[in-house]
Amino acid sequence: MPMVNEKDTSQRSGITVRRMTSKRLNKLALNYCKKYIVSSKRLSEYLLKRVYLEEKDSDKKKILSEEIQKITNRMIEFGLVNDYEAASAKLRCNLKSGYAPAMAVSFAAKRACVDLELVEDILPEAIRDSFQKPCNDCIEEDIDDVLLARLALKRRRRGPFRVSGRSVNTDKRDIGWLQRRGYTFDIIRKAMELSD
Structure with missing residues (x-):
């Protein structure tokens, strides 16, 4: 009896594995952008991770990896990817969770995959947006x-x-x-x- 690879489900149960293509990468990017407010670097990392997890052929990985930047640029043109909005959303979330401003900026930059300077520039506006009327006497x-x-x-x-x-x-x-x-x-x- 031949050995069956545990990870290859197509041999064991007859399930067909979907191949990673440029069209599928576009659909993944579109769905990810619809679900989350993302920065360009975060989207690129997500797509690269999906390519490396699902594609076994190294030549195909290289071709698809080069395609990721084009897809990210296309999503930026459509207005689905915005570094400023992603950083602002993460920063406001951290501030409302009770983090000190310096720590909130650091976490937001890391989670949104944007530059620290961009998040520092957003900080005063994010504090105003998060706490417009913090208390009656303020x-x-x-x-x-x-x-x-x-x-x-x-x-x-x-x-x-x-x-x-x-x-x-x-x-x-x-x-x-x-x-x-x-x-x-x-x-x-x-x-x-x-x-x-």
């Missing part, structure tokens, strides 16, 4: 790290906003939570209204 211009830390605590019901009451143990946990989010201890102390 003006839009005075959003700083302390206010962002307080908003993160309020959103997660931690620190002074804890419903079940504060204790030394809960304060330690909340301080650790804010430190993991990238805030310095001075900012944490002010945001949590801790005494010196």
Whole structure:
């Protein structure tokens, strides 16, 4: 009895394996862009990963890899790929999750596969968009790290906003939570209204 390769499902169960072609790459790119807000580099990485996972022939891999840049440029022309929008979306998501601005910028640049400078330029606008009316007694211009830390605590019901009451143990946990989010201890102390 001949040995059957475990990964080749076409020999075992009669299922036909779809070959990777330029047309299929276009469809994958289109579906990916419809589903997510992506940057050009993120789309290129996704398509390259799919080519290397699904195509076994090295010559065909090389041909399809060269085709990826053309497909990415086509998606940019259609307006489906936008580095600015991808970076802005990731940055706003990180800010609303409670990350400090510096850490939010770093994570957004990494996740969106864009330059750090682009994300740093977007930061003031993203803070305004994410927290247009953060609290009743605040003006839009005075959003700083302390206010962002307080908003993160309020959103997660931690620190002074804890419903079940504060204790030394809960304060330690909340301080650790804010430190993991990238805030310095001075900012944490002010945001949590801790005494010196």
